Amino acid sequence: MAMASTSSIPLRIGIDFGGVLCIHDKTRTSEDDEHESVELNMPDAMASLIKLKESGHKLYLISYCGERRARETKRNLLKILPSKTFFDGLYFTQRTSNKLDVCQALGCDIMIEDRLKTLKHIQRTIPTMKFLWFSSSEESQPDDMIKVESWSDIMKTINDVLIHETIRHQPDSRAVLNEKIHVV
Numbered sequence: 791m792a793m794a795s796t797s798s799i800p801l802r803i804g805i806d807f808g809g810v811l812c813i814h815d816k817t818r819t820s821e822d823d824e825h826e827s828v829e830l831n832m833p834d835a836m837a838s839l840i841k842l843k844e845s846g847h848k849l850y851l852i853s854y855c856g857e858r859r860a861r862e863t864k865r866n867l868l869k870i871l872p873s874k875t876f877f878d879g880l881y882f883t884q885r886t887s888n889k890l891d892v893c894q895a896l897g898c899d900i901m902i903e904d905r906l907k908t909l910k911h912i913q914r915t916i917p918t919m920k921f922l923w924f925s926s927s928e929e930s931q932p933d934d935m936i937k938v939e940s941w942s943d944i945m946k947t948i949n950d951v952l953i954h955e956t957i958r959h960q961p962d963s964r965a966v967l968n969e970k971i972h973v974v
Contacts, residue, residue: 799958800846801899801948804892807853807863809904810924811835828859828866834941840872841945848878850896854886854908860972881971888970890915895965899958902944909935919959920952 808814811830830836843849855863860882868874881892886905890912893901902922903909906929909921913934921935922944931937936951938944 800848801952802848802850802897802959803842803948804850804852804889804896804898804901804903805839806889806901806903806905806908806924807851807855810902811839811851814904828863830867830870832941836870838941838945839876842948843876848896849876850892850898851877851880852883852889852892852898852901853881854883854889855972857882857972857974860974864974880974881967882974883971885970887911888967891965891967891970893919894962895967897959897961899955900948900952902938906932906935916959918957920955922947 805811808827811832812827813831839849851867853860853863863882864880867877867880871877879896881896883889883892886908889901889903889908892898893912893916898916898919900920900922901909901912902924904924906923906925909923910932912919913921917934923931923935923937924939924944925937926939936947938947
């Protein structure tokens, strides 16, 4: 069974790094461009993560990057986070499309991501997930996705809307992550 119908279960929240927790440090020329910064510097991100964690939600970093960037990001996060176990898991994917596999394996209820293409890819397979598209672009909000422009928007959306959803996803042990993530 893929879903449970109880609202007492904490949300499992997948969170991208570049463009969501970290301000992009260069202009992208393609969907698969990597950010260079490893700083958690998006306004209000740290305070919001702490509130989500204190509320009992499961937080998973799910980010696309190369192995070197994965090591640097993990090292920097471990320096600044309140504890080494703050995130319930750090997943650095080798391709943006592998974020789908991670979401399935973890049973994510929500994915916060700045790449619309990635959200649409996940949505095709897990349409019951909730998708927060972190974007300040003028592009219109796609159906079944919620466009957010700040961590304040994210917190309001989770607290006012998503916390009341009755569908909770369960981890899928059939999802294979071998050779899809960097083990750092």
